[in-house]
Amino acid sequence: KAGVTQTPRYLIKTRGQQVTLSCSPISGHRSVSWYQQTPGQGLQFLFEYFSETQRNKGNFPGRFSGRQFSNSRSEMNVSTLELGDSALYLCASSPGFGGDEQFFGPGTRLTVL
Amino acid sequence: GQQVMQIPQYQHVQEGEDFTTYCNSSTTLSNIQWYKQRPGGHPVFLIQLVKSGEVKKQKRLTFQFGEAKKNSSLHITATQTTDVGTYFCAGRGVGTSYGKLTFGQGTILTVHP
Numbered sequence: 001k002a003g004v005t006q007t008p009r010y011l012i013k014t015r016g017q018q019v020t021l022s023c024s025p026i027s028g029h030r031s032v033s034w035y036q037q038t039p040g041q042g043l044q045f046l047f048e049y050f051s052e053t054q055r056n057k058g059n060f061p062g063r064f065s066g067r068q069f070s071n072s073r074s075e076m077n078v079s080t081l082e083l084g085d086s087a088l089y090l091c092a093s094s095p096g097f098g099g100d101e102q103f104f105g106p107g108t109r110l111t112v113l
Numbered sequence: 114g115q116q117v118m119q120i121p122q123y124q125h126v127q128e129g130e131d132f133t134t135y136c137n138s139s140t141t142l143s144n145i146q147w148y149k150q151r152p153g154g155h156p157v158f159l160i161q162l163v164k165s166g167e168v169k170k171q172k173r174l175t176f177q178f179g180e181a182k183k184n185s186s187l188h189i190t191a192t193q194t195t196d197v198g199t200y201f202c203a204g205r206g207v208g209t210s211y212g213k214l215t216f217g218q219g220t221i222l223t224v225h226p
Contacts, residue, residue, distance in 0.1 A: 033214065035216075042201075042216060042217070042218040042219055043156070043201060043203075043216035043219070044216075045213060045214060045215060045216070048213070048214075056213040058213075059114065090155060090156070092156075098143075098205070101146060101158040101161060102146070102148075102156075102158060102203075102214070103158070104148075104155040104156045104157070105155065106155055107155055
């Protein structure tokens with residue numbers, strides 16, 4: 001089976017712009033979670049989607065949003081980018097919700113200038 | 114909200130020495146997972162502990178889940194250079210936090226040959 005894929009792998013944006021990141025989970029996986037990873041804050045949970053519904057949300061401002069499509073693919077959007085949004089954004093998929101191991105993708109490295 | 118603290122933040126060992134990282138949650142967990150992230154890579158699932166007092170072993174790695182399901186540890190016996198990386202614990206909440214996976218800050222392990 002192919003692993004979790006994320007596009008793009010690298011992205012450079014300027015403050016105030018918006019960005020959309022994409023995640024394709026492992027075939028058959030219905031849950032997708034998003035994390036922000038920075039050297040200072042570690043892995044911070046953004047949100048989790050299961051069957052197109054957001055099931056959990058982390059403590060991020062409303063500028064961070066996401067969605068999941070019927071084929072389980074997911075996108076996350078960050079509007080009005082700030083310098084502090086520079087991070088590695090990781091997507092993880094799992095077969096179900098609430099207890100399964102997470103399979104991480106390679107991440108999207110976002111740099112905000 | 115749910116918080117997961119992990120110590121130490123850094124650990125430098127000589128090859129052959131043992132290594133332990135500890136994880137403490139502010140709330141009772143439904144389960145705890147451990148992940149390893151190699152430098153430049155993404156987190157990879159190691160194991161999940163579900164039962165109170167559970168102990169699991171994987172070759173040189175021993176994982177424990179506390180009786181109160183609020184703490185956990187990972188112990189590596191006789192470290193090797195291939196053990197280098199960041200080890201994360203991740204706890205799943207109960208009740209209103211059900212399903213939400215909160216990661217510890219991680220322990221960065223360096224192994225000197």
